[in-house]
Amino acid sequence: MCGIIGYTGSENVKEILLDALELLEYRGYDSAGIAVRSRGMQQVSVYKCAGRVSDLREVCAQAGSGTERVPGSPGQNDGAFARTAGCGIGHTRWATHGGVSDANAHPHQVGAVTLVHNGIIENYRELIADYDLEGDLVSDTDTEVAAALLNRFYEGDPHEAIRKTVAKLRGTFALVVMFADQGDVIYTTRNVSPVVATLCDQGAMLASDLTALCRFTNRYFVVPEYHILELRSDAVRLTDFDGNEVEPEYLTADWELNSAGKNGYPFYMEKEIMEQPQAIADTIEERVLGGLPDFSADGVPDELFTDCERICIIACGTARHAGLVAQALVKSILHMHIEVEMASEFMYSDPVIDQKTLVLAVSQSGETIDTLEAVKYARRRGAKCLSVINVRGSSIARESDYVLYTNAGPEIAVASTKAYTTQLAVFYLIVARMALLRGVFTTEETQSYIRELQRTPDAIGEVLKKKRDIHVVAGKLLGAKDLFMVGRGLDYSILLEGSLKLKEVSYIHSEAYASGELKHGPIALITQDTPVVASVTQEKLMSKELSNIKEVRSRGADVVIFIKESIAGSLEEEYELIKLPDMRDEFMVMPASAALQLLAYYVSSDKGFDVDKPRNLAKVVTVE
Numbered sequence: 001m002c003g004i005i006g007y008t009g010s011e012n013v014k015e016i017l018l019d020a021l022e023l024l025e026y027r028g029y030d031s032a033g034i035a036v037r038s039r040g041m042q043q044v045s046v047y048k049c050a051g052r053v054s055d056l057r058e059v060c061a062q063a064g065s066g067t068e069r070v071p072g073s074p075g076q077n078d079g080a081f082a083r084t085a086g087c088g089i090g091h092t093r094w095a096t097h098g099g100v101s102d103a104n105a106h107p108h109q110v111g112a113v114t115l116v117h118n119g120i121i122e123n124y125r126e127l128i129a130d131y132d133l134e135g136d137l138v139s140d141t142d143t144e145v146a147a148a149l150l151n152r153f154y155e156g157d158p159h160e161a162i163r164k165t166v167a168k169l170r171g172t173f174a175l176v177v178m179f180a181d182q183g184d185v186i187y188t189t190r191n192v193s194p195v196v197a198t199l200c201d202q203g204a205m206l207a208s209d210l211t212a213l214c215r216f217t218n219r220y221f222v223v224p225e226y227h228i229l230e231l232r233s234d235a236v237r238l239t240d241f242d243g244n245e246v247e248p249e250y251l252t253a254d255w256e257l258n259s260a261g262k263n264g265y266p267f268y269m270e271k272e273i274m275e276q277p278q279a280i281a282d283t284i285e286e287r288v289l290g291g292l293p294d295f296s297a298d299g300v301p302d303e304l305f306t307d308c309e310r311i312c313i314i315a316c317g318t319a320r321h322a323g324l325v326a327q328a329l330v331k332s333i334l335h336m337h338i339e340v341e342m343a344s345e346f347m348y349s350d351p352v353i354d355q356k357t358l359v360l361a362v363s364q365s366g367e368t369i370d371t372l373e374a375v376k377y378a379r380r381r382g383a384k385c386l387s388v389i390n391v392r393g394s395s396i397a398r399e400s401d402y403v404l405y406t407n408a409g410p411e412i413a414v415a416s417t418k419a420y421t422t423q424l425a426v427f428y429l430i431v432a433r434m435a436l437l438r439g440v441f442t443t444e445e446t447q448s449y450i451r452e453l454q455r456t457p458d459a460i461g462e463v464l465k466k467k468r469d470i471h472v473v474a475g476k477l478l479g480a481k482d483l484f485m486v487g488r489g490l491d492y493s494i495l496l497e498g499s500l501k502l503k504e505v506s507y508i509h510s511e512a513y514a515s516g517e518l519k520h521g522p523i524a525l526i527t528q529d530t531p532v533v534a535s536v537t538q539e540k541l542m543s544k545e546l547s548n549i550k551e552v553r554s555r556g557a558d559v560v561i562f563i564k565e566s567i568a569g570s571l572e573e574e575y576e577l578i579k580l581p582d583m584r585d586e587f588m589v590m591p592a593s594a595a596l597q598l599l600a601y602y603v604s605s606d607k608g609f610d611v612d613k614p615r616n617l618a619k620v621v622t623v624e
């Protein structure tokens with residue numbers, strides 16, 4: 001959570017920081033701030049406010065229109081000043097300690113230190129007491145305590161002050177610091193919370209994630225934990241805490257430089273929904289050889305799939321919902337013992353994990369701290385961990401034994417869409433590979449399964465063409481306060497995700513329920529004011545699902561059914577239907593999910609909400 005940027009170089013610092021913060025805003029958007037210093041100047045100026053980056057732009061514009069000019073930005077008659085810009089750091093916040101206010105926004109400045117922070121300093125109260133810092137503080141944040149402590153330890157040697165400070169901190173942190181007397185040098189260090197950095201034509205920069213860098217370069221490195229990185233306009237220097245120089249390990253992002261833009265769509269969420277056919281094809285095709293699933297290019301050995309006796313999937317939110325679909329596939333095809341664990345509960349639930357357990361961790365960002373900690377725990381217990389991740393080089397990827405990357409490209413909208421369906425694509429591949437290796441499928445059966453998987457991009461493409469019909473259905477839900485989504489088996493799993501999508505972007509209270517379970521309590525809530533969305537895609541469950549749908553209809557609920565086309569029959573006369581292209585039942589998750597994503601999207605956009613940035617949320621959840 002929280003977006004961080006640091007830049008030192010010859011470009012317009014203020015613009016680089018503000019543009020980057022806009023790209024990082026999905027990590028947190030309740031306040032924003034920058035600190036800038038022009039080359040050769042002593043003073044570091046801070047501009048910050050509660051609100052969005054657009055509000056911060058206003059603050060900077062106002063500062064620039066008076067006698068004060070924001071350093072690092074061009075003056076009206078000052079071309080040379082514009083070219084020799086200097087350095088700066090910036091932050092977009094998701095509040096943890098201290099409410100949303102101008103004072104609590106980062107950067108925090110105490111004495112010689114100006115600092116932004118991502119993470120949580122757990123022992124901030126003790127630090128205030130132990131070092132008598134109260135008098136230095138003007139905000140309610142844990143971050144300012146770190147700034148004050150750093151300032152207390154600073155006697156002209158940034159490395160020493162950083163080391164001393166970090167030794168006293170408990171918690172997770174990425175700290176990015178400018179010292180008043182250190183010219184245009186930026187320093188960073190971290191524990192758990194990620195920082196990536198690069199040296200490119202425009203200068204040196206760092207960020208909490210790649211999104212902010214990939215406008216400039218696709219080469220970057222991950223700053224290792226408990227190291228210090230120094231950024232200068234023409235060099236980067238990485239050292240460990242003993243002062244030894246360490247060579248940064250550069251990686252290449254395979255995301256296109258402009259793929260983090262909106263491409264003409266009003267919201268990233270719509271763009272990302274529309275990108276799914278390509279993202280899924282990109283995820284599948286490089287892993288199909290002779291019609292069979294193949295992970296040799298990923299370096300994943302077959303023994304991983306043959307030696308295990310049980311599977312444990314660990315994930316949060318949408319990624320966990322992808323895991324629930326995988327659970328259904330593993331049970332029905334592989335007949336293996338499998339559990340899907342909420343990463344945040346995992347360590348406290350006495351999980352049954354050993355050397356015979358294959359742990360599958362699922363995460364778009366690769367940074368979700370609950371999932372990261374659960375992976376570490378499982379590996380300590382002897383399990384092998386294969387992760388399904390979108391962001392290369394992310395923390396969970398680095399902690400795992402093996403990784404299968406989803407090739408979804410950057411996902412910016414807070415509500416996850418293409419990451420989910422590409423995670424599903426990877427699970428279909430894993431299940432097929434395991435079925436082949438464990439003798440459950442013949443070669444021909446595996447090939448036929450993979451051929452069906454390869455049809456999913458087109459099936460989703462068909463759904464996307466129906467976006468107008470789905471928009472019309474969305475229009476009928478705008479006034480709902482509460483809503484139920486009902487289905488059985490895989491339909492229930494699909495709806496858990498559909499319901500999460502709807503509630504997070506539209507703020508309608510939506511509950512997914514296994515439809516057979518409704519009559520054991522929740523049906524008491526069904527009235528004519530409670531619309532019901534049903535999913536009917538599993539032929540063998542259809543008649544029972546329809547009986548449950550009739551039960552809610554009889555209680556006055558308006559029902560819309562997302563249904564596999566070939567089984568819709570004459571239901572159209574009775575119900576509002578969205579027909580989904582036919583696939584084998586176990587693959588219907590793909591078209592159905594895309595349809596439900598569009599439903600959530602249109603409800604939110606028609607209500608006039610900021611679809612990409614739902615209230616209270618952030619894209620990357622790095623607090624427990």
Ligand code: F6R
Nearest residue numbers: 317318319363364365368415416
């Ligand atoms: C919902 C959503 C979240 C994430 C969850 C895990 O749309 O995006 O529920 O799925 O926070 O995030 P990752 O996949 O990054 O671990």
